[in-house]
Amino acid sequence: MAKPKLATCSLAGCFGCHMSLLDIDERLVELIDLVDLDKSPLDDKKKFDCVVDIGLVEGGCANEHNVRVLQDFRKNCRVLVSVGACAINGGIPAMRNLVGLRECLEEAYLNGPTIEDGGMIPNDEDLPLLLDRVYPSHEIVKIDYFLPGCPPSADTIWAALKALLTGKEPELPYQLFKYE
Amino acid sequence: MSEDKFTFTVDGIEIEAEAGQSIIQACDAAGVYIPRLCYHPDLEPAGHCRVCTCKIDGRRSSACTMPAAHGMVVESDTAELNGDRRILIEMLFAEGNHFCPSCEKSGDCELQALGYRLGMVAVTLPYLWPERELDATHPDIFIDRNRCILCSRCIRASRTEDGKTVFGFEGRGIHLRLNIDAKHLDETTLAAADKGVHVCPVGCIVIKRTGYRTPYGNRQFDQAPIGSEIEARRARPKRGVESK
Numbered sequence: 001m002a003k004p005k006l007a008t009c010s011l012a013g014c015f016g017c018h019m020s021l022l023d024i025d026e027r028l029v030e031l032i033d034l035v036d037l038d039k040s041p042l043d044d045k046k047k048f049d050c051v052v053d054i055g056l057v058e059g060g061c062a063n064e065h066n067v068r069v070l071q072d073f074r075k076n077c078r079v080l081v082s083v084g085a086c087a088i089n090g091g092i093p094a095m096r097n098l099v100g101l102r103e104c105l106e107e108a109y110l111n112g113p114t115i116e117d118g119g120m121i122p123n124d125e126d127l128p129l130l131l132d133r134v135y136p137s138h139e140i141v142k143i144d145y146f147l148p149g150c151p152p153s154a155d156t157i158w159a160a161l162k163a164l165l166t167g168k169e170p171e172l173p174y175q176l177f178k179y180e
Numbered sequence: 181m182s183e184d185k186f187t188f189t190v191d192g193i194e195i196e197a198e199a200g201q202s203i204i205q206a207c208d209a210a211g212v213y214i215p216r217l218c219y220h221p222d223l224e225p226a227g228h229c230r231v232c233t234c235k236i237d238g239r240r241s242s243a244c245t246m247p248a249a250h251g252m253v254v255e256s257d258t259a260e261l262n263g264d265r266r267i268l269i270e271m272l273f274a275e276g277n278h279f280c281p282s283c284e285k286s287g288d289c290e291l292q293a294l295g296y297r298l299g300m301v302a303v304t305l306p307y308l309w310p311e312r313e314l315d316a317t318h319p320d321i322f323i324d325r326n327r328c329i330l331c332s333r334c335i336r337a338s339r340t341e342d343g344k345t346v347f348g349f350e351g352r353g354i355h356l357r358l359n360i361d362a363k364h365l366d367e368t369t370l371a372a373a374d375k376g377v378h379v380c381p382v383g384c385i386v387i388k389r390t391g392y393r394t395p396y397g398n399r400q401f402d403q404a405p406i407g408s409e410i411e412a413r414r415a416r417p418k419r420g421v422e423s424k
Contacts, residue, residue, distance in 0.1 A: 089303060098277055174404070175403060177301075179295065180281045180283070
């Protein structure tokens with residue numbers, strides 16, 4: 001029987017959750033026995049060519065591109081998991097939700113203390129359009145499971161992944177259940 | 181059993197109580213934990229947060245304000261009540277700005293700990309992202325209203341324990357906010373030793389330069405769920421043998 005396929009993506013996150021996945025150390029060997037890695041920044045595969053079993057989403061949605069990637073993941077993953085604080089509630093990037101997008105851009109590109117000669121807000125057509133605010137992934141698509149943490153520890157990710165791959169409900173012991 | 185003592189049951193467990201005790205006080209003493217947020221054992225109960233709501237003889241009421249009475253039948257640890265409690269916690273997360281990863285109270289926060297205990301993996305309600313003020317003018321204390329859950333513990337403690345009137349509420353409904361009795365915090369009589377500062381269940385009232393003295397991982401709710409210190413009282417064997 002073919003191994004289940006795993007896909008991952010990093011939206012408005014810091015790649016910390018991916019680092020935490022890699023932090024499972026020698027269990028990586030066990031992981032590659034259990035799954036085939038599909039579309040993911042880890043193998044740089046760019047497109048889905050079939051439906052995969054599990055998708056891990058890191059990061060919330062801060063721009064149009066994040067939303068497209070997330071919708072693509074929903075379409076192509078049987079089980080979609082929000083991994084980490086940013087995917088679950090927007091996390092640190094969502095702090096901009098408290099000041100508004102325009103004010104944020106103006107502070108960064110026009111009025112900040114390190115700006116010289118006026119500055120300008122980047123507006124190249126190749127840049128993804130920023131959303132009015134940063135959204136948790138479950139406000140954009142349906143999410144099947146949530147793995148809180150900033151990042152979820154390697155043990156947390158491993159426990160959940162192993163449960164899902166062996167057809168069990170991921171139930172975390174108390175010490176692995178963290179919002180920070 | 182002496183005359184002023186009586187019993188009632190919580191989830192089928194017999195609890196011994198004294199006249200004048202609330203349900204939550206009697207349960208705490210007996211080692212049965214009822215989830216709560218605005219209740220603090222040193223303060224008058226307020227019944228604000230509704231987290232301790234139980235079914236008392238079939239009717240919902242807050243266990244912190246309801247006096248225990250003989251023969252009461254209380255339901256607390258049921259899927260229905262715990263589900264409602266989890267939604268209350270979600271509402272508090274959604275209507276404030278709670279960023280656990282960057283909060284110095286993480287691990288010691290009662291709101292967060294209740295989220296863990298009640299199995300809140302994500303807030304399923306839409307976030308409101310309100311505009312809230314931060315006041316760091318005081319040399320020893322800051323107030324970050326992004327994290328305020330309007331439990332009124334600081335208000336009650338300031339009045340009854342500190343003999344001050346530093347804190348109060350202003351506005352109503354969704355506009356309710358924690359107010360202070362001056363324009364800025366450094367113009368108030370608030371001191372870092374005040375009870376009003378220490379009873380905050382979340383990271384709203386914080387003493388400066390103390391936030392990271394205890395590292396993440398070694399904090400109050402890092403290893404065991406909130407309420408386990410109360411539940412440990414029940415497991416403890418009785419002292420000595422009761423003589424007739």
